[in-house]
Amino acid sequence: MWRGFTLQQFANQCYGNEYDLGKGRQMPVHYGSNELNYLTVSSPIATQVPQAVGAAYGLKMDKKDACAVTYFGDGGTSEGDFHAGMNFAAVLGAPVLFICRNNGWAISTPTSEQFRSDGVAIKGQAYGVRSIRVDGNDALAVYFAVKNARKMAVEEFRPILIEALTYRVGHHSTSDDSSKYRSVDEIEYWRTRRDPVARLRMFLQSNRWWDDENEDLLRQDLRTQMMSVLHNAESKKKPGLSNLFEDVYDVIPQNLKEQEQETQAIVGKYPKDYPSDVPLD
Amino acid sequence: MRAPPSTVRASKLVTNAVAVKSETASIAATKSGHELLLFEALREGLEEEMERDPRVCVLGEDVGHYGGSYKVTKGLAEKFGDLRVLDTPIAENSFTGMAVGAAMTGLRPIVEGMNMGFLLLAYNQISNNCGMLHYTSGGQFTIPVVIRGPGGVGRQLGAEHSQRLESYFQSVPGLQMVACSTPYNAKGLMKAAIRSENPVILCEHVLLYNLKERIPDEEYVCCLERAELVRPGKDVTILTYSRMRHHVLQAAKSLINKGYDPEIIDIISLKPFDLHTIGNSIKKTHKVLIVEECMRTGGIGASLRASIMDNFWDYLDAPIMCLSSQDVPTPYAGTLEEATVVQPPQIVKAIKQLCG
Numbered sequence: 001m002w003r004g005f006t007l008q009q010f011a012n013q014c015y016g017n018e019y020d021l022g023k024g025r026q027m028p029v030h031y032g033s034n035e036l037n038y039l040t041v042s043s044p045i046a047t048q049v050p051q052a053v054g055a056a057y058g059l060k061m062d063k064k065d066a067c068a069v070t071y072f073g074d075g076g077t078s079e080g081d082f083h084a085g086m087n088f089a090a091v092l093g094a095p096v097l098f099i100c101r102n103n104g105w106a107i108s109t110p111t112s113e114q115f116r117s118d119g120v121a122i123k124g125q126a127y128g129v130r131s132i133r134v135d136g137n138d139a140l141a142v143y144f145a146v147k148n149a150r151k152m153a154v155e156e157f158r159p160i161l162i163e164a165l166t167y168r169v170g171h172h173s174t175s176d177d178s179s180k181y182r183s184v185d186e187i188e189y190w191r192t193r194r195d196p197v198a199r200l201r202m203f204l205q206s207n208r209w210w211d212d213e214n215e216d217l218l219r220q221d222l223r224t225q226m227m228s229v230l231h232n233a234e235s236k237k238k239p240g241l242s243n244l245f246e247d248v249y250d251v252i253p254q255n256l257k258e259q260e261q262e263t264q265a266i267v268g269k270y271p272k273d274y275p276s277d278v279p280l281d
Numbered sequence: 282m283r284a285p286p287s288t289v290r291a292s293k294l295v296t297n298a299v300a301v302k303s304e305t306a307s308i309a310a311t312k313s314g315h316e317l318l319l320f321e322a323l324r325e326g327l328e329e330e331m332e333r334d335p336r337v338c339v340l341g342e343d344v345g346h347y348g349g350s351y352k353v354t355k356g357l358a359e360k361f362g363d364l365r366v367l368d369t370p371i372a373e374n375s376f377t378g379m380a381v382g383a384a385m386t387g388l389r390p391i392v393e394g395m396n397m398g399f400l401l402l403a404y405n406q407i408s409n410n411c412g413m414l415h416y417t418s419g420g421q422f423t424i425p426v427v428i429r430g431p432g433g434v435g436r437q438l439g440a441e442h443s444q445r446l447e448s449y450f451q452s453v454p455g456l457q458m459v460a461c462s463t464p465y466n467a468k469g470l471m472k473a474a475i476r477s478e479n480p481v482i483l484c485e486h487v488l489l490y491n492l493k494e495r496i497p498d499e500e501y502v503c504c505l506e507r508a509e510l511v512r513p514g515k516d517v518t519i520l521t522y523s524r525m526r527h528h529v530l531q532a533a534k535s536l537i538n539k540g541y542d543p544e545i546i547d548i549i550s551l552k553p554f555d556l557h558t559i560g561n562s563i564k565k566t567h568k569v570l571i572v573e574e575c576m577r578t579g580g581i582g583a584s585l586r587a588s589i590m591d592n593f594w595d596y597l598d599a600p601i602m603c604l605s606s607q608d609v610p611t612p613y614a615g616t617l618e619e620a621t622v623v624q625p626p627q628i629v630k631a632i633k634q635l636c637g
Contacts (some may be wrong), residue, residue, distance in 0.1 A: 021418075021421060022417060023417040023420070026418055031418075032417075032420060032421060034421035037384070039386075039422065040414060040418035040421065042409060042414060042417070044409045047378055047409065048382075050374070050378030050381075050406075051381050051382025051385070051410070053375075053378075053382065054382030054384075054386070054388075055385070055386040057364075057379060057388075058386050058387055060364070061364050061365070061385075061388070080372070081378060081405075084374070084376075085375055085378070087372070087375075088370060088372070091370060092367075138295070156476075166389060246414045246420070247419070248415075248454050249415075249455065249457070249479050250477075253506075253553050254556070272425075
């Protein structure tokens with residue numbers, strides 16, 4: 001969002017319509033934008049960690065004044081890829097930031113059942129990666145930690161691990177009901193008393209840079225925008241059937257062309273059995 | 282119908298089963314060219330591509346100053362530097378992941394698996410990311426990665442080092458796969474794989490690295506999707522690849538002396554199959570024998586048979602025969618190991634059965 005991915009683009013990706021940059025091929029929240037240097041999200045956990053190291057490897061080779069950054073959760077630090085990725089980054093001296101959002105839960109697994117180490121920051125130390133633990137609900141603390149980490153990574157060619165401590169107030173996904181495995185009181189406590197957005201707002205308001213009126217107006221405006229972009233995205237057509245077969249390779253091979261023809265023939269023959277908002281071409 | 286035996290015995294015995302030089306399009310009909318071993322051919326191809334494009338780099342275990350377990354990258358770290366020929370810690374899934382990330386952000390990495398069997402550890406990155414990200418990103422990111430390494434049954438390397446993973450990668454969408462079998466096609470396929478915008482798996486064979494051949498001095502690139510017509514014939518189509526090509530050629534010497542005229546095709550491209558070349562051959566001979574090193578169940582042969590049936594059923598005069606390895610892990614004992622790989626006498630027997 002900060003880089004310029006519009007709310008409409010987010011909505012298009014969620015609905016997988018014809019304007020989705022991903023052409024309707026990935027599930028919601030798995031967006032990507034080549035233009036904004038944001039690699040398309042892929043579901044398997046922690047596979048992005050070595051990939052970020054690879055991107056940083058390229059940056060180091062080109063001697064670019066830039067670094068790679070990758071995000072994962074507390075659960076992701078159990079995956080093999082996390083360990084090897086950190087190890088590689090340290091050995092290679094790759095300019096990469098590893099940002100772990102330790103929110104206490106991996107679906108229903110609390111961190112006490114995920115690892116017995118002293119959190120995630122210590123894992124970085126074990127690999128020779130400079131690490132920092134920061135209050136993830138303090139916007140300013142996170143800002144300064146990341147800013148300094150980036151400077152170190154870029155100027156000193158080294159990886160940095162940032163563990164941001166926070167709490168997952170929501171459910172893991174729309175198919176999860178977390179009250180099944182944790183107390184409602186705990187959730188309520190964090191939601192009402194430790195909300196990071198409210199905390200920043202209090203700070204701004206106490207300095208008279210913001211007030212309740214601005215808050216209400218902003219919320220209303222954003223709500224209207226969101227409803228509009230979602231409605232817009234929903235009403236658009238889905239990508240055509242040919243998108244099922246393109247981009248598997250750079251040039252569509254013969255066997256896929258044949259499969260495409262077969263599929264088009266079936267869908268054309270029994271249109272009532274297939275969604276009506278997917279054009280045949 | 283074949284000529285009666287007496288006529289055949291009267292004509293000159295053929296000792297060379299491979300097509301005569303003037304008939305083969307692959308080798309340039311010049312007296313020049315240079316002789317080298319297959320692993321040197323791979324290195325030559327790799328070196329030429331690294332000189333041509335500064336984005337090409339190599340990642341793998343012991344590929345740097347050690348030069349690689351099979352010496353394919355020997356001398357390259359000294360020439361191009363430690364970063365371009367990178368020694369990685371032992372974590373196949375992760376350095377393959379690194380290669381995917383590097384490829385998505387502009388580099389053209391080549392991942393060397395010390396043995397194809399170890400790439401099973403990299404299967405998550407290869408299947409879930411490498412093959413998919415071009416598609417799921419809507420075409421925004423390409424993954425021009427080459428994943429290569431030796432596979433196949435060696436000389437008593439044990440079950441874990443004798444894997445034939447071609448069949449595992451075959452169904453991953455988004456990947457291309459080729460298998461080299463001679464110094465000529467090894468160099469050509471290496472260059473083509475590096476230049477391809479798609480992720481390519483280059484299957485090498487552990488016992489073929491010391492094959493010697495004379496290859497052209499001029500630059501050449503092979504086609505990733507084309508099979509190689511090794512010997513034209515009209516009695517039967519023999520489809521094979523990698524080390525089995527050489528077993529087939531050995532068997533062919535004996536077959537030709539017995540009066541058979543097999544057409545031998547090295548399929549080269551394992552994904553996708555070159556159905557054009559294969560089809561033309563089947564339309565001519567009407568009989569097919571597949572000789573592979575994969576396991577019987579779910580191997581390349583199994584999927585090739587299905588492809589042929591789908592496309593060329595009307596041209597077949599007999600069921601497709603397939604010689605493969607048994608569905609067993611490769612034993613260490615030499616005699617047992619030899620029994621798990623298709624040998625020339627088996628091929629001769631199969632042709633006799635198929636052709637009568």
